[in-house]
Amino acid sequence: xxxxxxxxxxxxxxxxxxxxxxxxxxxxxxxxxxxxxxxxxxxxxxxxxxxxxxxxxxxxxxxxxxxxxxxxxxxxxxxxxxxxxxx
Amino acid sequence: xxxxxxxxxxxxxxxxxxxxxxxxxxxxxxxxxxxxxxxxxxxxxxxxxxxxxxxxxxxxxxxxxxxxxxxxxxxxxxxxxxxxxxxxxxxxxxxxxxxxxxxxxxxxxxxxxxxxxxxxxxxxxxxxxxxxxxxxxxxxxxxxxxxxxxxxxxxxxxxxxxxxxxxxxxxxxxxxxxxxxxxxxxxxxxxxxxxxxxxxxxxxxxxxxxxxxxxxxxxxxxxxxxxxxxxxxxxxxxxxxxxxxxxxxxxxxxxxxxxxxxxxxxxxxxxxxxxxxxxxxxxxxxxxxxxxxxxxxxxxxxxxxxxxxxxxxxxxxxxxxxxxxxxxxxxxxxxxxxxxxxxxxxxxxxxxxxxxxxxxxxxxxxxxxxxxxxxxxxxxxxxxxxxxxx
Numbered sequence: 001x002x003x004x005x006x007x008x009x010x011x012x013x014x015x016x017x018x019x020x021x022x023x024x025x026x027x028x029x030x031x032x033x034x035x036x037x038x039x040x041x042x043x044x045x046x047x048x049x050x051x052x053x054x055x056x057x058x059x060x061x062x063x064x065x066x067x068x069x070x071x072x073x074x075x076x077x078x079x080x081x082x083x084x085x086x087x
Numbered sequence: 088x089x090x091x092x093x094x095x096x097x098x099x100x101x102x103x104x105x106x107x108x109x110x111x112x113x114x115x116x117x118x119x120x121x122x123x124x125x126x127x128x129x130x131x132x133x134x135x136x137x138x139x140x141x142x143x144x145x146x147x148x149x150x151x152x153x154x155x156x157x158x159x160x161x162x163x164x165x166x167x168x169x170x171x172x173x174x175x176x177x178x179x180x181x182x183x184x185x186x187x188x189x190x191x192x193x194x195x196x197x198x199x200x201x202x203x204x205x206x207x208x209x210x211x212x213x214x215x216x217x218x219x220x221x222x223x224x225x226x227x228x229x230x231x232x233x234x235x236x237x238x239x240x241x242x243x244x245x246x247x248x249x250x251x252x253x254x255x256x257x258x259x260x261x262x263x264x265x266x267x268x269x270x271x272x273x274x275x276x277x278x279x280x281x282x283x284x285x286x287x288x289x290x291x292x293x294x295x296x297x298x299x300x301x302x303x304x305x306x307x308x309x310x311x312x313x314x315x316x317x318x319x320x321x322x323x324x325x326x327x328x329x330x331x332x333x334x335x336x337x338x339x340x341x342x343x344x345x346x347x348x349x350x351x352x353x354x355x356x357x358x359x360x361x362x363x364x365x366x367x368x369x370x371x372x373x374x375x376x377x378x379x380x381x382x383x384x385x386x387x388x389x390x391x392x393x394x395x396x397x398x399x400x401x402x403x404x405x406x407x408x409x410x411x412x413x414x415x416x417x418x419x420x421x422x423x424x425x426x427x428x429x430x431x432x433x434x435x436x437x438x439x440x441x442x443x444x445x446x447x448x449x450x451x452x453x454x455x456x457x458x459x460x461x462x463x464x465x466x467x468x469x470x471x472x473x474x475x476x477x
Contacts, residue, residue, distance in 0.1 A: 010165050040181050044165040047196040048187035055164040082164040 003030060003072055006079040008056070014041040027058065028068030030078065045080060055083040111432065112175070112474040113440050114156075115448060116143035119466035121158055123176050124448065131461050137176055145427055147203045148175075148474040149229070151211055157230045159200035159216070167199045169216075171230050184232040186216050186224040188240060195220055195240075202427070203230075204265040207272030217262030221249040221279050223291075237291030245294070248282045248312045256280050256316075263426065264320035268327050276320060276330070283315035284332065300348035302336040319366040319426040326373035331405075333366040333378055333426070340405050351405025355380065359392050359399070359410075365429035369437055369454075374404045377411070377431070377439060377455055379424040389444075390421040398439070400455045414458035415449070422447070427470035442468025 002021040012018060015038050022037060024030030028050075035042035045056040052058055052066050059079040060070065072078070113124040113131075121143040122135030137143075141160045149155035154173050161167040169182040188195045197218045206213035212229040215236065225236035239245050252260060261280050268274035273290035276297070283298045296312045303314040316335035323329040328343040331351075338352030338361040352361025362383030369375035377400045382388040391397070397412035422445040429441040439451040446465035451458045 008164075010162055039183055040168070043185070043187070044168065047166060048190055049194045049196055050190065051196070053164070053166050 001025070001072075001074050003074070003076055003078055005030070005034065006077075006081075008080050008082045010082055011041055011044060011080065014038040014044075024072055026068065026072055027060070027065060027070045027078075030072050031068070057081050057083055110476055111438075112148065112476065113430075113448070113450075113461070114146040114148060114470075114472040114474065115442055115462075115465065115468060116146045116158070116427070116470035117442075117446070117466040117468050118142055121146050121176075122462075122465065124461060126461075133462060134176060137179070138170065142199065143469065144199055144201050145203045145470045145472075147205065147472050149205045149214075150474065151205060151208055153474075153476065155229050157203050157214065159203055161199045167197055167218075169200060169230055169233070182231055182233065184234075186218050186222065186233045186235075188222060189235065195222070197222060198259055200224075201261045202263040202265055204267065207267045208269070210272055215265045215267075215275075217265055217277060219259040219261040220252060220255065221260050221262040221282060223262055223265070223277065237287070237294070239291065239294060242294075245282075248296075249279060250281060250313050254281055254313065264317065266320065266322045266330075268322070269324075270327055276322070278317035278320045278332075280318065280335075281313055281316045283312045284317050284320055297341075297346060298348075299346050300341075300350070301332075301334060301339060302350065304336065318364045321366045321368045321376075323368050323373040324370045329373045331366050331368060331376050333363050335362070335383075337361045338363075338366070338378055338405065349405075351401070352378075354401075354406060355399060355408050356410075359397075363424075364426035365424055365441070366426075367429045367431050367439065370431060370433045372402075375400065375402045375454075376405070377401075377429070378408075379429055379441065381423040388421075389423050391423055394419050394421050396420050396422065396443075398441075398451075398455050398458075411451070411455035412458075413456060414451075421445075425469055427472075428468050430471045430473045432473040432475065438473075440471050440473060442471045444468065 007015050022034040111126045115122040120136035120139045125132045144159045146158040156172040158170045168185045170179040172179045199219050200216050201219050202217035204215045214226045216224040222240045223236045224233045226233045264278035266276040278284050283296050285294045286297045287294045298315050303309045307314045318333045320332045330341045332339040337350045339348040340351045341348045355361045359380050363380045367377040382390050396415050397410050399408040401408050422443040424441045432438045436454045442448050448462040
């Protein structure tokens with residue numbers, strides 16, 4: 001079940017595209033598959049304690065999600081974005 | 088990786104030893120990327136930016152093979168990583184397993200890799216890394232993959248001494264100054280801001296604090312390890328029994344086997360004091376060292392003293408210090424030099440290099456007697472390292 005994922009600009013050096021696909025029944029599985037396709041990308045947005053990094057956000061169908069066990073449906077729209085912070 | 092190249096002329100004076108063209112490298116890590124300056128006796132060529140927009144805390148060339156270059160990187164949004172080049176930055180590969188704490192209940196998260204140290208000459212491909220918050224990591228494959236080292240990161244006593252993130256510096260608590268005794272790879276030191284200086288003689292199986300003689304902020308107990316804030320510790324290349332330290336509370340020297348630091352910074356002029364970040368040592372003379380004092384009064388401005396930047400040098404082990412400011416701005420220069428941003432090469436005479444919080448790169452080709460600016464308008468400089476090719 002391939003799901004489309006919108007990729008934030010800081011992560012595009014990994015994907016060379018602003019939209020890619022990955023498989024997974026949960027957000028955690030989806031990100032694991034994404035990392036298999038684009039090695040290293042997961043750790044830049046998910047820390048070693050499996051928490052979404054402080055200045056990154058993941059939206060599923062427009063709703064913010066932090067739980068990696070969150071289920072993913074075939075028609076879900078997943079967006080990985082950077083928080084509105086910086087300097 | 089997009090790069091811009093420019094030639095930069097210096098006003099540096101003559102050197103006593105002719106050098107080949109482009110035989111020197113100055114590795115500059117900044118808040119917004121990294122630059123490699125290649126120089127000969129009169130000009131410098133800027134190669135960069137590498138990783139534009141990335142926070143580069145440290146960039147180090149492995150002196151054992153002369154080609155492995157590691158850069159500790161993060162961004163404001165993305166997690167920390169390590170980039171590796173074996174062709175002096177023409178191309179980079181990302182570590183598939185950068186330093187990270189183990190996953191566990193209440194486990195910590197590496198915010199940034201702060202310090203990189205190539206290991207002993209007899210341990211090729213081994214590197215150590217210090218992180219923020221404080222963690223010690225080791226790579227045995229030239230910086231490709233990293234693992235926690237020695238059990239220190241989860242040691243209950245050390246976790247207490249490391250404190251919380253609120254106990255660290257404004258940039259976060261950090262483990263730094265990882266030092267390997269050139270006579271024995273199992274003899275190591277490191278510093279923690281905060282958390283003191285520590286030593287192992289058995290390859291990291293056991294660590295002990297090495298804080299006696301070091302002072303802490305007035306009103307606090309110097310016997311409490313976590314109150315100590317060594318900013319930069321260095322071991323003399325010419326005498327591995329001598330260490331110097333720039334601390335939050337003074338400049339110190341330690342002559343082993345003694346375990347008592349001596350505050351040699353008390354010989355600094357009273358109006359300047361002995362607060363600062365970096366500590367730089369002469370490669371062949373254990374009596375010669377350089378510091379960059381900063382303002383540690385009241386709210387800790389962390390600027391040059393009175394806006395008049397100066398390096399201070401000693402040639403007698405800290406018994407006396409001499410102001411070295413020829414060529415530096417005379418006033419209204421409110422920058423400072425961070426703990427990794429001051430370095431010496433191995434030339435004769437020794438050339439010194441420092442990078443400022445205002446993004447200037449300065450050099451002295453005569454051991455601090457006079458200074459010339461190599462580059463201006465860089466981002467805030469976090470680290471400066473030197474290397475020689477060939």
